[in-house]
Amino acid sequence: MVQLKLTDEATNRDDMRDGFCCDRNNPHSCCHREEDSRSHHSNLHKSSDWKLADDPSCNPEHPLKVTFEEITSAAYRIKPGIVNTPCTRSHMSGLTGMDIYLKKDFLQNTGSFKERGARYAMLMLSQERRQKGVIAASLGNHAQAVCYHGHLLKIPVTVVMPIIAPIMKIQKCKEFNANVIMEGKDMAEARKIAIKLAKEKGFTYINGYDHPQIIAGQGTIALEILEQVQDIDAIVVPTGGGGLLAGVAVAVKTLNPEIKIIGVESERCASFTMAMKSERPVSTPIEGTLADGLAVPMVGYNAWETAKSLVDKMVVVKEEWIAVAILRMVELEKCVVEGAGAVGLAAILAGQLDEFKGKRVVLILSGGNIDTTILGRCLERGLAADGRLVKCKVTVSDRPGGISELCKIISSIGVSIKDVIHERAWVTSDVFSVEVKVVCETRDYTHSLELRDLLMNRYKKVKFDNLPENLAVSSTNEN
Known part of the structure; x- marks a missing residue:
């Protein structure tokens, strides 16, 4: 069992609700509280690459590394509002030759792990910022998480969703009384609109994968996994912007460095793999993918800084294997997951993780929000790919x-x-x-x-x- 040792510093930081826990002697290990952060960032705005229109919590020249202490703090704070989802042995263990366990975080109230980071980021807001409200840009899962927990915490929420966002996810956001703005042809445009509105209206902008508190919140899933499954050899993490990968990597490597951290991406948008080749986040073209939740054109700066030295392997999977994995989940596990949640199994089915044959592997099923029409297409493609x-x-x-x-x-x-x-x-x-x-x-x-x-x-x-x-x-x- 994993014992979380929460110090007074980690659990009683009311004076830092607008910022993040940090080591004051190491200003880049995590954020300072808001007034320090404003002073810190004001100097960075002088850089030619750092514009006022950019997200103030994600500075490419001074990325912030999230710490294990911040993840344990997040686990303590979000516990009352987050489902401790099961991590059960898979029926596919015998078929694959691995001892597979499935962390079913699609069973969160909004169907995604995104709730963890969203709740933590909003809990850390000052009363003044709560009253002004928050804003986010998202295709769906992050938007739903922010809307749901904003509703629970009585924080006004505005979400900017590109016109390509799934209808089901748009409707869910509206059900939580959020102000939903449908603008932008893609996430890049939606993000610019959201940041502009944040500055004009005084909203707090919450980045869905690179905000340090978001990363810390996502890392809490690893603490649950380590309590639920013993003698783990590897944890396989769906990877888009890198927030989940970074949070999981910090938590796992701190508690058990022997566990391998494997990131998995779609071949249609392998932004973390490209970052590893370039040794920095770089813009990556996006093609249509079944794993739309992972279609982030560039890894977050904070996520990259946090995870780059902790990831043991990155795997890029083909679309047909994602379709087969969704099909297998429905048929054998009775789990309806979206493409992003199925990429870990896709990597195993494609033979890209054969080095773990005979070993214990945990797959994070990160989300289950898939439109019924898309699900039908995925199942047909899976049947075709399966022969x-x-x-x-x-x-x-x-x-x-x-x-x-x-x-x-x-x-x-x-x-x-x-x-x-x-x-x-x-x-x-x-x-x-x-x-x-x-x-x-x-x-x-x-x-x-x-x-x-x-x-x-x-x-x-x-x-x-x-x-x-x-x-x-x-x-x-x-x-």
Whole structure:
């Protein structure tokens, strides 16, 4: 069991509610209280790279390193308002050859780990700042967390959400009586709008992944994991802006340096991996990804400073494995998680963490806020990537009964036909033939191969488009 030793300094800091705990002899280890911070930052504004429009808590020239003491303080303060979520052994342990445990933080009230940091940041506000209110920019999870805990703590909340934000997350924010502003084509624009409004209205801007108190709050999940699971070999952390990774890394490495910290990103936005290559946060292009919660174009400066020396390995996963991981979670664990919450399992399924075979690994399931329409697409993509939803083109006789015979052959081995489209105009070689496109659902990959062999033995022209790996095949069988 992990014993949290909270000193008077860590638990009684009413004079620092606007700032963060810090070592006064090391001004860059954490923030000073607000009046010291204002003086500190005023000198930094002289830098050509540091503009007044930027977030005052995230200075690229003087990043702040979050300490273990701040994480234990956060754990003490947020405990009454945060769910201590279960961390249970996975049914997939036998299938993967690892002893896998799932930290189910999607079971928080708003469906995301983001509540931890949001609550801590708002608890540390002075009474004056609470009355003025807070503002955040977010695609959804951070916005929901701020709105929910702002509602509980009676703090006015404004959130700026880009127009691409999921409808479900927008509605949830409105249900907590927040002022929701839909502006900006992406997170970068929404963030600029939020910071501008903070300066104009006197709101406190709360960065969703790089504010030091946010990082400290996210780190509390590691303290719970270490109490719930013994003899851990590795903890796998979904990584976007780096706040969760930084908080977890500090807590774990302080208490047990032997535990490996593994960060996982989508290949569509590998910002932490790019930062490691460049040895500093750099802007990274974003492509559409199933793990939209991790689509942060640049790692936070404070998160990078805190985590860079503590992370043992970064893994970049492909989109198809994220889809398969979401499917596995639904089928085998009865857990509905968003893409960001599934990337840890995706890395294991893709064989990118095979060095932990036979060892105990904890996966953080960070969020479960996925639109039902997106979930449907994810499940279909997962089935396709898994070789259980296949698409083939078969050229059959255009005489009566030709397409009917094809359907009977497919159904004879228990394959379910999901869709059939036939085309005549583009079959130039034979006016008495028709090309039929069929989408089929099979039991598993072996069943798909059985279907492939059956059709190739029966028809001259057969093409399978989407069998996994490099197994897409075609045939011009003349038998």
